[in-house]
Amino acid sequence: MPKSSTTDATKLLAEGHRKVEELFEKFEKTKGAEKKQKIVHEICTELNVHTRIEEEIFYPALRGKIEEDDLDEAYVEHDSAKALILELEQAQPDEEYYDAKVLVLKEQIEHHVKEEEKQRDSMFAQARKADVDLEKLGEQLQARKSELMEEAKAGRLAPAEMHTLAS
Ligand SMILES: [Fe+2]
Numbered sequence: 084m085p086k087s088s089t090t091d092a093t094k095l096l097a098e099g100h101r102k103v104e105e106l107f108e109k110f111e112k113t114k115g116a117e118k119k120q121k122i123v124h125e126i127c128t129e130l131n132v133h134t135r136i137e138e139e140i141f142y143p144a145l146r147g148k149i150e151e152d153d154l155d156e157a158y159v160e161h162d163s164a165k166a167l168i169l170e171l172e173q174a175q176p177d178e179e180y181y182d183a184k185v186l187v188l189k190e191q192i193e194h195h196v197k198e199e200e201k202q203r204d205s206m207f208a209q210a211r212k213a214d215v216d217l218e219k220l221g222e223q224l225q226a227r228k229s230e231l232m233e234e235a236k237a238g239r240l241a242p243a244e245m246h247t248l249a250s
């Protein structure tokens with residue numbers, strides 16, 4: 084995929100969604116415990132970083148500028164994904180329910196991505212109409228993403244913070 088030249092926040096985040104969708108597809112075609120675990124690890128890292136940059140930078144920038152309920156729902160959806168991610172990070176691929184957990188995570192993410200990006204009046208569509216500097220936000224998201232990816236590679240990524248669930 085050609086590297087995008089824009090720093091528009093919604094495009095940058097949408098690229099992150101495509102990346103995770105590809106990984107889920109790859110998982111479904113993969114056999115063998117070790118390979119599966121590697122893909123799941125990649126999915127979890129991508130999602131950990133993605134949810135974090137949205138929660139640290141993107142969602143707060145939209146507060147007061149788009150539908151309040153949509154933002155609240157997004158935090159709750161993130162938290163339930165984080166709970167599954169936590170379980171998957173500690174699980175072995177031959178464990179009972181492993182594949183089911185990956186598939187449920189995939190379905191949850193699909194639903195979430197639809198609300199953020201794909202449906203009518205999605206969060207991103209609202210953001211594009213709102214008084215928000217998407218270019219500047221995109222630069223901030225990209226910078227933070229690079230930092231967190233480095234931390235993840237070094238195995239130093241802090242556990243996800245729960246906003247709506249008791250952790
Ligand atoms: Fe997202």
Ligand SMILES: [Fe+2]
Pocket residue numbers: 134137157161195199
């Ligand atoms: Fe999100």
